[in-house]
Amino acid sequence: MIRDDALALDAADPLGPLRDQFELPPGVLYLDGNSLGVLPKTTAARVQQVVTQEWGTDLIRSWNSAGWMDLPKRVGDKIAHLVGAGPGELVVADSTSVNLFKVLSAALTAVARDAPQRRVILSERSNFPTDLYIAESLAHQHGCELLLAEADELPDLLNAHTAVLMLTHVNYRTGRMHDMAALTAAAHAAGALALWDLAHSAGAVPVDLKGANADYAVGCGYKYLNGGPGAPAFVWVHPRHVERFWQPLAGWIGHAAPFEFTPGYRPAAGIARYLCGTPAVLSLAALECGVDTVLAAEPLSGGRSAMAALRDKSLALTHLFAARVQATCPQLTLVSPVDDAQRGSQVCFAHPEIGYPVVQALIARGVIGDFRAPDILRFGFTPLYLRYVDAWDAAESLRDVLASGEWQRPEFKRRLAVT
Ligand SMILES: Cc1ncc(COP(=O)(O)O)c(C=O)c1O
Missing domain, CATH: 3.90.1150.10 (Aspartate Aminotransferase, domain 1)
Structure with a gap:
């Protein structure tokens, strides 16, 4: 060549x-869109519109009139389309680390109830450090063990003690991609749950969360989704689990009726309970522009x-x-x-x-x-x-x-x- x-x-x-x-x-x-995606041309004008019009002029009314309250779900539905999740199943909020804390904690709570003898979180030794730190912290809190292994050893280590297989789909150091469907099936066959970090997958490679029958997923907005530095992250929970448990960060935006201001927590239906505090409107507006750049490939994709x-x-x-x-x-x-x-x-x-x-x-x-x-x-x-x-x-x-x-x-x- x-x-x-x-x-x-x-x-x-x-x-x-x-x-x-x-x-x-x-x-x-x-060649660093895997760390921080490039600025889309639409972002500056859109963020300026949110600042000057929606915030500057319409002020507090914009929570209703500009649909600010719906942004986590609206942008979430667009990302869902890219990762094989259904509409209404994925929301944008917080950081990947925080969302991982929510889903891993929910998964450990589920397992503690259903199969208390399962006390092991299994992950890859070269997983991204934040994933390992969050898992280490939750292992302490839940009285579990964090077991780390090389990628090829994982299937043999799944057994009756495994609570959760927690992996990053595409490794941040090597770019090696796991077979999500096969490892999820192996985890399920051993009676464990499968949790996937899609930080280097969303917008980068095809992902089929529902097709792979995954249990939980989190991912990043600022890499291949071009959402800008510190863009909010996303969280997905398979519908079969989503309403079984509270997530641990039971904030008011994840409440069934935040504006009733009741003292007791009642989780929202579906994935909305994985929201916690007030949505980061400016960042969500920027992220939506980034996600739209990926969706724009659809009409040029020859029917695929x-x-x-x-x-x-x-x-x-x-x-x-x-x-x-x-x-x-x-x-x-x-x-x-x-x-x-x-x-x-x-x-x-x-x-x-x-x-x-x-x-x-x-x-x-x-x-x-x-x-x-x-x-x-x-x-x-x-x-x-x-x-x-x-x-x-x-x-x-x-x-x-x-x-x-x-x-x-x-x-x-x-x-x-x-x-
Ligand atoms: C696999 C993986 N998970 C999580 C993160 C970052 O998480 P956060 O956005 O919470 O800093 C990264 C960042 O590079 C990552 O590579």
Whole structure:
């Protein structure tokens, strides 16, 4: 393949026009949409409208007249469409960490009632730290054990003691994607519940929560959903569980009738009980713009779902980049799966020593990826706004940075707070 082939792929790409939805700074190749998605063009005007009109002019009336109260459900329904959940089953609220606390706590409460001998939360050793910290904290509170294992060991560790299998669908360090349906079925066969973190999946890969028969899910708004820094997260509970228990953060917005102001808690019907406090209206408005950029793929997807079409392009981009880097940068070890079925929408390489300065040198060239300690160079591919030629050029820059020794400049070795 040569660069012209990448250009030809872009010229023939039916999803190519989606890039125009974004404010992409000139000279930047953005391979970090798995950390913070790019700003959609509609967001600034929409947030300004909410600020000046809905807040500035209509003031408190906007909770009713502008539908502020419905935003968690309205945006939730749009995300539900992308992750295989039904309408009215998913809400947007709080952060992924907080939502994970709610669902894991609810799951442990359910198990304590139904099968008290099940005291183990099973997860992956390389799961994202916040997931492990929340699980560790809840394990203490519920008198459970948190058992960590390598991905391949998980099925054999599911047994009569397992309460919950808690996994992140696409691993943040390697991009390895679990088979959600198979692991959920294995968890159920062992009598356990399955809880999925979709932080690196929602808007990145097709997800079918109902089809996989999952029990609980949470996910992130600021990565592939392009909701902006600190965008609220989402939470989904299978309808068979949702009304069986309270979630632990029983706040007034999750009450059946918040404006009756009664002293006793009565949970709202359905997933609304997983809301807690007042919705973050400005952030929800921004997130809706981001989610709409993903849904905009649907009409360009040739009769398929938006995620199916985006997945094909994502796989082609990650394949192109991984193959080029492997061919030209023998110093780096590919740690993402080569098998398409197991690869999310990112490509990661390991180097025992120079990962951090290499990423910094790339960023200085406008090729933005990130570094995950201790040794991972991570590159996220968002097919909504990345072109094939971007994957090609990014690989060339990485080769240049390594071949020229540019990464050795002292400024690239200085550790920043966010890597
Ligand atoms: C798998 C996973 N879960 C959760 C989070 C973040 O959670 P929060 O939005 O609560 O900071 C991340 C952030 O990168 C993540 O990768």
